[in-house]
Amino acid sequence: MPIKIIPTKLKDVKLVETEVFGDHRGFFTETFTRNKFEEAGIDFDFNQDNQSLSTQPGVLRGMHYQLAPYTQTKLVRVVTGAVYDVLVDMRKGSPTYGEWEGYLLSEYNHRQLLVPRGFAHGFMTLTPNVNFAYKVDGYYEPKADRGIAFDDPEIGIEWPMSLDHLVMSEKDQHHPTLAEAENNFIYGEI
Numbered sequence: 514m515p516i517k518i519i520p521t522k523l524k525d526v527k528l529v530e531t532e533v534f535g536d537h538r539g540f541f542t543e544t545f546t547r548n549k550f551e552e553a554g555i556d557f558d559f560n561q562d563n564q565s566l567s568t569q570p571g572v573l574r575g576m577h578y579q580l581a582p583y584t585q586t587k588l589v590r591v592v593t594g595a596v597y598d599v600l601v602d603m604r605k606g607s608p609t610y611g612e613w614e615g616y617l618l619s620e621y622n623h624r625q626l627l628v629p630r631g632f633a634h635g636f637m638t639l640t641p642n643v644n645f646a647y648k649v650d651g652y653y654e655p656k657a658d659r660g661i662a663f664d665d666p667e668i669g670i671e672w673p674m675s676l677d678h679l680v681m682s683e684k685d686q687h688h689p690t691l692a693e694a695e696n697n698f699i700y701g702e703i
């Protein structure tokens with residue numbers, strides 16, 4: 514079965530579903546198969562694999578990106594648990610610049626999300642013990658690591674849980690707004 518691609522409201526952002534083989538033991542799925550993904554139009558030279566564990570519901574990581582030339586395409590998925598995954602289009606000139614969209618990714622729907630370069634990415638955990646795994650096609654570069662505020666009123670992300678008791682890193686509590694943020698993304702040039 515070919516990879517199923519589900520388009521989204523945001524330009525160039527895709528949800529991805531691979532074939533899941535369930536049986537009395539559980540399930541098997543190929544989470545990444547280069548030729549099948551290429552046939553589906555997802556052709557990136559992933560060079561780093563990441564995993565994070567978030568132990569509680571209400572952990573919010575984001576909204577992160579790396580400045581050019583250290584931008585990253587990300588292929589993200591949830592191994593255990595469930596998250597509300599959110600993207601913001603930061604590409605100046607994009608038809609969806611400044612817009613956001615959220616996606617339910619979980620161990621149950623097996624959905625993956627392709628995050629193009631030039632998007633801020635974050636997620637809120639909906640369950641305990643969320644193992645979040647993702648591939649990137651650009652190495653981590655601390656000097657290019659940036660973020661925008663998860664609660665930027667001009668973006669207006671509608672998170673599914675109360676913002677009163679979030680579990681966040683110190684840096685994620687103090688990002689600038691999109692309007693204030695350092696941003697060198699030009700649509701069509703990254």
Ligand SMILES: Cc1cn([C@H]2C[C@H](O)[C@@H](COP(=O)(O)OP(=O)(O)O[C@H]3O[C@H](C)C(=O)[C@H](O)[C@H]3O)O2)c(=O)[nH]c1=O
Pocket residue numbers: 563565574575577578634635636653682
């Ligand atoms: C991202 C990254 C981090 N680190 C180190 C840096 C820190 O000492 C530690 C935790 O990093 P951070 O707090 O940035 O981790 P997250 O909050 O999960 O950030 C990630 O989560 C959001 C949702 C993303 O989309 C990004 O991939 C990434 O920013 O891992 C590395 O050594 N390599 C890396 O590639």
